[in-house]
Amino acid sequence: MIWNIVSDSSCDLRKTAFEGNDTVHFETVPLRIQVGDREFMDDDQLDVPEMLVAMSAEKAASSTACPSPAAFANAFDKGDYTICFTISGKLSGTYNAAVLGREMVLEEHPEKKIFVMDSKSTAGAMILLIRKATELIREDTAGDFEGICDKLREYQATLRTVFTLENFDNLIKNGRMRPLVGTLLHALGIHVVADATPQGTIHVADKARGEAKTYKAITKLMSESKDCTGAEVVINHCENAASAQKLKEQIMKDLEVKRVDIVPCRGLTSFYAMEKGLIVGF
Ligand code: X90
Numbered sequence: 001m002i003w004n005i006v007s008d009s010s011c012d013l014r015k016t017a018f019e020g021n022d023t024v025h026f027e028t029v030p031l032r033i034q035v036g037d038r039e040f041m042d043d044d045q046l047d048v049p050e051m052l053v054a055m056s057a058e059k060a061a062s063s064t065a066c067p068s069p070a071a072f073a074n075a076f077d078k079g080d081y082t083i084c085f086t087i088s089g090k091l092s093g094t095y096n097a098a099v100l101g102r103e104m105v106l107e108e109h110p111e112k113k114i115f116v117m118d119s120k121s122t123a124g125a126m127i128l129l130i131r132k133a134t135e136l137i138r139e140d141t142a143g144d145f146e147g148i149c150d151k152l153r154e155y156q157a158t159l160r161t162v163f164t165l166e167n168f169d170n171l172i173k174n175g176r177m178r179p180l181v182g183t184l185l186h187a188l189g190i191h192v193v194a195d196a197t198p199q200g201t202i203h204v205a206d207k208a209r210g211e212a213k214t215y216k217a218i219t220k221l222m223s224e225s226k227d228c229t230g231a232e233v234v235i236n237h238c239e240n241a242a243s244a245q246k247l248k249e250q251i252m253k254d255l256e257v258k259r260v261d262i263v264p265c266r267g268l269t270s271f272y273a274m275e276k277g278l279i280v281g282f
Contacts, residue, residue, distance in 0.1 A: 048239070089200060120196065122161075161279065191214040233251060237278050
C-alpha cells in the first residue's frame with residue numbers, strides 16, 4: 001500500500017526535502033505566477049530570484065492562479081492513501097480544485113482514500129502538517145486512515161501563523177487583504193505584523209518601528225495566541241535568511257519552543273510575501 005502526501009507549492013517544501021523517505025511518497029502541485037506576459041510555474045526548478053527581478057521590472061498587473069483539479073488528480077493517482085494539504089480556501093481556489101481532483105480520482109478508483117485538508121494558512125503551518133502526517137503514517141501499523149485524519153484535524157486547530165512583510169502590495173492588489181491604513185508606514189520604518197484568523201483570512205495585528213521591535217512584537221503575538229511551550233516553529237523567508245536567523249534567536253530567547261526551522265520561500269509565497277517577508281508557522 002502506498003501512502004501519499006500531496007501539498008500545493010505554497011508549503012515551500014521541495015521534493016528534495018523528502019528524499020530518502022521510503023515510507024511516504026511526496027508530491028507538490030504547483031500554483032502559477034503571471035508577471036506581465038511571463039508565466040512562472042512554482043515547481044522545484046523555479047528560480048525565485050529571477051522571478052523577483054521580473055516582478056520589480058514589471059509595471060503591468062501581476063497575479064497568481066491555482067492548480068487545476070486535473071493536476072491534483074494526477075498527484076492523487078500516485079498513491080492508495082492520500083493526505084493533501086492546501087493553502088487557505090479563503091485566499092485561493094486551490095482547496096476547491098483539490099476537492100474536485102479528489103472526486104475525479106474516486107470516480108475511477110473508489111477503493112482509494114483521499115483526504116483534502118484546508119490548512120487555513122500556508123507556508124510553515126503546512127510544513128508542520130506535512131511533518132505531523134509523516135510521523136503519524138510512520139507510526140501507523142493498522143492502516144487507520146480515518147484515525148490519522150482525525151489527529152491531523154486536531155493538530156491543524158492548534159497551529160498559528162504570524163507574519164511581517166516589507167511590502168503588502170501584491171496581497172492588497174490581488175484582493176487577498178484590505179488596504180492598509182497609512183501607506184507611508186513603510187517609509188517611516190514601521191513594520192506591519194499580521195496573523196491568520198482561525199477561518200484562514202489575514203488580520204493586521206500590530207505595528208512596530210524598526211527590526212528589533214518587530215521581532216519582539218512577533219514573539220508577543222505568538223505567546224498571546226497560544227502556549228508556545230514545546231511548540232515546533234517554522235520561519236519561511238523571502239530572500240531574507242539573515243533576518244530569519246535574527247527572528248529565530250528572538251523566538252528562542254522569549255519562548256520555550258522545541259525547535260525553529262528556517263525555510264526559503266518558493267514562488268507563490270515569494271510573490272505575495274515579496275522581498276524580505278517573514279512568515280512564522282507554529
Ligand atoms: O489562488 C491563488 O492564485 C493563490 C492566492 C494566494 C494568496 C495569498 C498568499 C499569501 C502568502 C503571506 C503569508 C500569509 C499567511 C496568512 C494565512 C491566512 C504569503
